[in-house]
Amino acid sequence: MQGRRVVILGVSVALAASLVACGSSDNSTGSDNADTHGQALRVAVDALPGGKGSPFNTTGTPEVYTHAAIYDQLTLVDQDGTVKPWLATSWKNTSDTTWTFTLRSGVKFSNGEVLDAQGVADVITFVKTDPEVSKQAVAGDLRVIASAKALDAATVEITTTAVDPLLPNKMTELFIPAPKVLAQKGNAGITSDPVGTGPFKVQDWSANKITLTANTDSWRAPKVGTLEIQALPDPASRMQALQSGQVDLITAISPDQGKQLTGNYRAEITKAAQVMSLAFINTKGDTPMASPKVRQALNYAVDKDAIAQSLLLGQGEAVGQGTSAKAAGYNPDIKPFPYDVNKAKQLMAEAGYPNGFEITVDVVVGSYPADAEIYQLVKGDLAKVGVSVNLRQITFANWLKFYLANSWDSQAFGLSWNSLPTMDGARAMSLFSCLKQPAFFCDQPTADLLKQALTNLNPDARSRQLQTVGQAMHDNPPALYLVRQIDINGLSDKLQGFANNNRFLPYDKMYKS
Structure with missing residues (x-):
């Protein structure tokens, strides 16, 4: 789902390379030479969690930036798609519909409560049965x-x-709060006073800032004594806070802002497991989007390589499928639609639209790096093949309302193919199919193929089935595939131990040199 979040500048390869391309290595021994426990790590994000301390209402950003400091999950899926032991050290299938998870020993919550199997079972039961x-x-x-x-x-x-x-991948979505606190105080209790097994515990939570202190009894105890997370919605304000030394780390900045970070500051660029697209609506009567040839034409009409090179520092990449490269189900044989204006015009004429048409496209701006500029480039390219785009910017709240109810009055809308947090293509494929209810796009033969893959316990066979689904979704596209997106974070050069692991930040590893 789309996250909460026009001058086009060319960027040379050398300039892009000057921005650090990925997270730093584990510096677990670097802080042993000096006492860092008196340090305060200061982070600026675009927003604090809308549900405050409750970890149940979303699995995305900005919530994960805060909840990763307080809570842990049974498993953690890394950027390569590997399911890593976390609160659970091992798991196995004991039957087709039964899994057992063995818990890490000696883990305590910040209130002293001991992690055990009954507590984890109680949390899962609560999530399944609580009315809210x-x-x-x-x-x-x-x-x-x-x-x-x-x-x-x-x-x-x-x-x-x-x-x-x-299921082991999905358990990365469930942060585990203290079971006894949850049982006694309910969701309201952990919303106002969250208690987890993570490296920090909340000391104060105000409207725009959270102050946390080290949970020294955590199984991943931190290297610093204090963590401050503050909300600065304006990216320019986050940049100013970093460059003035008020914070050590900022999230979600633009490519142009990343280029400004030199000297004592640097940009960390990570290729996200997320594909930016415009979703087509074909379940709303006889519109141009009902025609497969029109949907193919729009994919040929947009110069995606230009987007990746000029707007994403050369670090993004054009795509022809929604599954990210390291996620299960990625099909390496699927190539991006080439930029071909003549082919686009030919397909539109064959579909009965030789003179083009008008469409309305709903988008939320601020969700991805350079998204406003990308949407404008798409609008300009589509105009060249006779498609007049009314680009309508809406709030995330309205976007979510329209998405959940399929109450769009547009013909397309911004929606990412997000392989996070499970690093599996099936979840996003389902959302772009008849399996989403109510569905904005439906191609029944493709949905039937997807259903078969969803219940296949053989990883290799399942991946091949998903690759077949990916090819079907390329040939009969439910979306205008654009680019694989990038995450850009800004750091002080003094900050050590940073890594962007699918946006789960290693607060226990970070300190200042």
């Missing part, structure tokens, strides 16, 4: 879970309603 939380995003993604129970103090058994090979 059961309607939120995490419960939706975990709806395949039927029940959870403790087999012993260290073993949780989870039963699913259907075969789900992705």
Whole structure:
């Protein structure tokens, strides 16, 4: 789902290379030469979590930037798509619909409560049954879970309603709050006073700033004594705060801002497991979007390489599918639609639109680096083939309302193919298919292929099935595929231990030299 979040400048390869391309290595030994525990790590983000300390209402940004400091999950999926042990050290399928997870020993919550299997089972049950939380995003993604129970103090058994090979991946979405606090105070209790096993615990939470202190008993105890996370919605304000020394790390800046970080500051660029696209609506009557040839034509009409090179520092890449390169189901044989104006015009004429047409496209600006400029470039390219685009900027709140109810009065809208947090293509494919209810796009043969893949427990066979679905979604596109996006964060050169692991920041590793 789309995250909360015109001069085109060419950027040379040398300039792009001058911006550090990925997160730094683990500096776990670097702070041992000096006492860093008196340090305060200061971070500026675009917004604090809308649900405050409750980790159940979303799995994306900006919430994860804060919740990663307070909570932990059973598993953590890294950028290569590997499911890593986290609060759970191992897991296995004991039947088609039963999984067991073995918990890490010696883990305590910041209030002294001990992590055990009964507590984890109680949290899962709460998410499934609480009248409020059961309607939120995490419960939706975990709806395949039927029940959870403790087999012993260290073993949780989870039963699913259907075969789900992705359950270990999905457990990365469930942050575990202190079970007794959750039982006694409910979601309201952890919203105002979150208690987790993470490296920090909340000391003060105001409207625009959270102050956290080290949870020295955490299984991943931090190297610094204090963490401050403040909301600065304006990217320019975040840049000013970094360059004036008020903060050590800022998130979500633009490519142009990244180029400004030199000297004592640097930009960290990470290729995101997220593909930017404009989703087509074909379930709203007889519109141009109902024609496969029109949808193909629009893909040929946009110069995606120009977007990647001129607007994304040469670090983005044109795509012809929604699944990211390291996610399960990625098909290396699918190439981007080449930029071909004549081909686009030919297909539109064959579809019965030789003179083009008008469409309205709804977008939320500020979700991705350079998204406003990208949308303008798309609008200009489509005009060259006779498609007049009414680019309508809407709020995220309205976008979400239209998306959930499929109440669009437009013909397309901005929607990313997000392989996060599970690093699996099936989730995004489902959203761009008949399987999303109510569906904005439906091609039943493709949906039937996808259904078969969703319940296949053989990883290799399942990946091949998803690759077939990806090819079908290229040939009969549900979206105007644009580019694989990038994350750009700004750092002080003194900051050590930073890495962008699918936006889960390693607060336990970071310190200042």
